[in-house]
Amino acid sequence: xxxxxxxxxxxxxxxxxxxxxxxxxxxxxxxxxxxxxxxxxxxxxxxxxxxxxxxxxxxxxxxxxxxxxxxxxxxxxxxxxxxxxxxxxxxxxxxxxxxxxxxxxxxxxxxxxxxxxxxxxx
Numbered sequence: 265x266x267x268x269x270x271x272x273x274x275x276x277x278x279x280x281x282x283x284x285x286x287x288x289x290x291x292x293x294x295x296x297x298x299x300x301x302x303x304x305x306x307x308x309x310x311x312x313x314x315x316x317x318x319x320x321x322x323x324x325x326x327x328x329x330x331x332x333x334x335x336x337x338x339x340x341x342x343x344x345x346x347x348x349x350x351x352x353x354x355x356x357x358x359x360x361x362x363x364x365x366x367x368x369x370x371x372x373x374x375x376x377x378x379x380x381x382x383x384x385x386x
Contacts, residue, residue, distance in 0.1 A: 298350040299323050302376035307357070307369065311383035314360045318343070318369055324350050326373040332357060333368045340367070348373075359384045 270282040299321035307316040318330065330344040340362070343355040357369070364386045370379040 302373055304371040304378035304380060306380055307382045311385040313384060313386050315356060315358045318355045318357060320371050321352050322348055322350050322373055329372045330355050331370055335366060
């Protein structure tokens with residue numbers, strides 16, 4: 265069991281202490297727990313040259329497709345096209361063969377669809 269009390273300092277410099285509070289830490293949720301919602305994060309770094317990481321979260325096992333598109337909507341690369349377990353996942357995108365510019369990446373997992381843009385600077 266841990267014990268704490270708070271100290272409040274007023275503007276005039278006087279202090280007041282709270283009563284001692286005791287608590288027992290319980291099972292703390294870790295970062296490895298499954299997400300509660302589908303999510304597509306912004307790639308990092310952005311802008312980038314020549315590679316970047318795209319992170320996405322799945323609350324349940326899903327068929328996942330993660331693709332990269334140009335400004336005209338043409339699919340240039342499929343980074344993921346398979347079933348993935350629930351959790352946080354990362355995909356690397358190597359743009360060595362691409363020119364500088366704005367590109368889009370789209371995640372489709374079950375009924376969830378999300379798209380974000382990224383910038384390649386060479």
